[in-house]
Amino acid sequence: MLIKIQDIQQVANEVMNMLHEEEIEVINDFHDAVVAKDIEKIDELFKVVLFDVEDHFQEEENMMLQNNYGYYQVHKSDHDTMREKLAKYFERWLAIKSPIELQGFLENEFKKWLILHISKWDTEAALHLGHAH
Numbered sequence: 001m002l003i004k005i006q007d008i009q010q011v012a013n014e015v016m017n018m019l020h021e022e023e024i025e026v027i028n029d030f031h032d033a034v035v036a037k038d039i040e041k042i043d044e045l046f047k048v049v050l051f052d053v054e055d056h057f058q059e060e061e062n063m064m065l066q067n068n069y070g071y072y073q074v075h076k077s078d079h080d081t082m083r084e085k086l087a088k089y090f091e092r093w094l095a096i097k098s099p100i101e102l103q104g105f106l107e108n109e110f111k112k113w114l115i116l117h118i119s120k121w122d123t124e125a126a127l128h129l130g131h132a133h
C-alpha cells in the first residue's frame, strides 16, 4: 500500500475528502500493479489514474471558481505541475514500459506531492469553500 488514509489530512470540505479517498484507492491499486510488474494491469490502471486525477483537480478548480477563491491560480498551477508530470510519465510508460521507473515516481514524487498539496493548498481552499458542497 502506497498511501494510507491516515497519511492524508482531512480538510473542511466533504467533497474534497471524498475525492481524496477515491484517489488513494485508485493510486494504491495502481501501485500494487507496478510493484507486481504486471504490464497489462499497469496499461489499464494508468488510464484510470489519469482520469481520476483529472476529475479530482477539475472538481476542486470548479468549486474554487464558483466561490471566487483568491488563491485559485496558484492552487491550479500546483495541479498543472502534476498534470504535466503524469503526462510525461505516461508517455515514457508507452515508450519504455518500465515499472521500476513508475515505482520510483510514485514512491518518491507522487506520494510526497499529494500529502503536501492536500496539507497546504487543499486545506486552505477547503476553509473558504466550507462544508456545504
Ligand SMILES: [Fe+2]
Pocket: 016, 019, 020, 056, 060, 118, 122
Ligand atoms: Fe485535492
Ligand SMILES: [Fe+2]
Pocket: 057, 060, 075, 079, 117, 121, 122
Ligand atoms: Fe488541490
